[in-house]
Amino acid sequence: MGKLREPLNECSLPAALEAMGERWAFLILRAAFNGLHHFEEFQSELGIARNILANRLARFVEHGIMERQSLPEDRRKIQYCLTEKGHALLPTMVALRQWGERWETGVPAFPILVDSRDHRPIQPIAVLSHDGRVLTKGDLHWALPGDVADATDIANAAE
Amino acid sequence: MGKLREPLNECSLPAALEAMGERWAFLILRAAFNGLHHFEEFQSELGIARNILANRLARFVEHGIMERQSLPEDRRKIQYCLTEKGHALLPTMVALRQWGERWETGVPAFPILVDSRDHRPIQPIAVLSHDGRVLTKGDLHWALPGDVADATDIANAAE
DNA sequence: CACAATAAGTTGCTAAATAATACCTACATA
DNA sequence: TATGTAGGTATTATTTAGCAACTTATTGTG
Numbered sequence: 001m002g003k004l005r006e007p008l009n010e011c012s013l014p015a016a017l018e019a020m021g022e023r024w025a026f027l028i029l030r031a032a033f034n035g036l037h038h039f040e041e042f043q044s045e046l047g048i049a050r051n052i053l054a055n056r057l058a059r060f061v062e063h064g065i066m067e068r069q070s071l072p073e074d075r076r077k078i079q080y081c082l083t084e085k086g087h088a089l090l091p092t093m094v095a096l097r098q099w100g101e102r103w104e105t106g107v108p109a110f111p112i113l114v115d116s117r118d119h120r121p122i123q124p125i126a127v128l129s130h131d132g133r134v135l136t137k138g139d140l141h142w143a144l145p146g147d148v149a150d151a152t153d154i155a156n157a158a159e
Numbered sequence: 160m161g162k163l164r165e166p167l168n169e170c171s172l173p174a175a176l177e178a179m180g181e182r183w184a185f186l187i188l189r190a191a192f193n194g195l196h197h198f199e200e201f202q203s204e205l206g207i208a209r210n211i212l213a214n215r216l217a218r219f220v221e222h223g224i225m226e227r228q229s230l231p232e233d234r235r236k237i238q239y240c241l242t243e244k245g246h247a248l249l250p251t252m253v254a255l256r257q258w259g260e261r262w263e264t265g266v267p268a269f270p271i272l273v274d275s276r277d278h279r280p281i282q283p284i285a286v287l288s289h290d291g292r293v294l295t296k297g298d299l300h301w302a303l304p305g306d307v308a309d310a311t312d313i314a315n316a317a318e
Numbered sequence: 319c320a321c322a323a324t325a326a327g328t329t330g331c332t333a334a335a336t337a338a339t340a341c342c343t344a345c346a347t348a
Numbered sequence: 349t350a351t352g353t354a355g356g357t358a359t360t361a362t363t364t365a366g367c368a369a370c371t372t373a374t375t376g377t378g
Contacts (some may be wrong), residue, residue, distance in 0.1 A: 012268050013189055016259030021303070023180055023336075030172055033296065039355050049337045054356055064262075076345050076354045085262045087296055091284045092258055093172070095251040100175030103223075103244045109171050112307060115288040116300035119308040123289060125250045128282040129274040132291070137192065137246055141275035148271060149278040182365075198326050208366045213327055235325045235374045 019063040020089070024048055024056055032066065032086070037079045060086070095125035119151060178222040179248070183207055183215055185255065188241075188248060191225065196238045219245070256286035 006047065022045070031045050043053055057080055060066040065086040071077045094113065101109050113122050127135045183205070190204050202212055216239055219225040224245040230236045253272065260268050272281050286294045291316065 011189070011256055012259030012264040012266075013185060013256045013258075015263035016255045017185055019263070021182055021185070023176075025179070026172060026176055030170070034301075043355095049339085050356070051358085052336060052337090055336095062215060074346070074354085078355065082296075088258055088262060090296060092251060092254040094286050095284065096175045096179065096252050097170050097172045099169030099247055099251055100173075103247060104174035104178070105171040107171075111301035111303050112304040113286075114300050114307055115292075115294060117288070119269050119300070119302060119306060120289045121307060121309075122299070123287040123291075125254065125284060125286065127250050127253050127272075127284065129276070130279045130282060132282075133274075134283060135274060137241075138274060139275055140281070141273050141278070142193075142270035143273040143278060144270050147252055147278060148273055148280060150280075155201065157356085199324085202326095208368095209327070210329085210367090211365060214365095233325085233375075237326065 019065060020057070022056060022059070022091075024052060025060075026093060026096065028053070028056055028060070029065075029086070029089060030097075032082050033090065033093070037081060039078060039080075040130075042080075049146065065089070091125060094122070098124055164175060173279075178218070178224060179251075181215060183220070185252060187212070187215055187219070188224075188252060189256075191239065191241050191245070192249065192252070194240070196240060197236060198239075201239075224248070250284060253281070257283055 020029075027046055028042060028048075031042055036042055036045060039053065039057070042048070042057070043050060046053075048056075057066065057068070060080075061068045063085075064083055066080045067083050069079050069081070071079055101107065112118060115122060127140070129135055129139075133139075179188075185206055187207075192199055194200055194277060195204060198212065198216070201207070201216070202209060205212075207215075216225065216227070219239070220227045222244075223242055225239045226242050228238050228240070230238055260266065262281075273279060274281060286299070288294055290297075
């Protein structure tokens with residue numbers, strides 16, 4: 001994939017893309033979030049080529065995004081389960097899906113994701129300030145170590 | 160890329176990936192968010208092959224993610240600017256970056272993204288309920304049209 | 319004006335990733 | 349034992365990525 005220059009400005013995006021930048025990654029992940037666990041389930045749901053699927057699942061396991069275990073009651077069956085690290089990709093996936101809904105397909109797209117407690121739709125994913133304001137590009141700033149305020153700073157400033 | 164089966168469960172993720180699933184897409188986007196506007200800037204910052212960069216920029220323009228305009232003061236120069244649609248990818252990109260920070264590189268990774276108003280770090284990107292609770296996989300539910308509550312329903316239920 | 323330099327690509331070729339399909343192996347079930 | 353199932357590999361073809369050299373339009377310089 002090539003090397004990035006400018007080490008200073010390097011963030012963890014390239015590292016994240018190492019795992020998730022592959023073509024089918026997000027779709028397999030979505031299927032896993034929807035409760036699929038087995039090779040044949042992924043294969044028939046997504047229509048992905050078997051060798052590619054095998055390769056992706058192996059990579060997810062390598063990266064600790066999924067866990068692979070063969071079931072004792074039927075030792076042919078292998079279960080692929082999302083790990084904590086895998087589950088942590090939910091906000092990213094929902095953000096990408098919401099963007100697609102708003103800007104690509106245009107439609108609200110059912111089934112829709114709702115809070116299971118009250119069945120009300122979730123909020124749009126957003127970048128939020130510490131006190132919950134929605135921030136856009138203009139409200140953001142890249143800060144170096146010395147330049148970051150924390151709760152203590154704010155308390156001190158108020159004295 | 161192959162066709163998905165199960166039309167019912169199809170969401171806009173595939174549509175989003177049509178634009179963003181390409182190998183360099185997020186890195187070019189990040190560079191654009193960091194203020195880069197020109198072909199040679201992207202090329203030397205990222206070290207991407209020129210033909211691939213040309214191809215990706217053209218695709219971004221096709222998809223309405225960037226706008227291409229030649230500058231009147233130097234007609235050799237072409238400016239690539241993020242559109243509103245492009246800017247709307249910020250939460251997705253930040254979510255992916257934060258995931259990489261937490262689970263891949265491990266480090267907090269400077270420069271860090273802060274609110275330009277008070278220089279305090281932004282919140283982790285999360286899936287939030289209508290009233291701001293953080294939701295994880297277990298708290299979520301896929302709902303079909305009839306199954307979605309809205310503010311009106313809640314008000315009625317309270318009467 | 320001639321000439322070098324710059325910006326934004328394009329072209330031709332090689333290497334790597336992806337895809338389609340057939341095959342394989344360990345179980346399980348009748 | 350025969351038959352089917354789950355989870356893969358192996359083989360081959362196609363697509364995409366990557367490198368380096370070239371092109372075209374413009375601009376700045378002596």
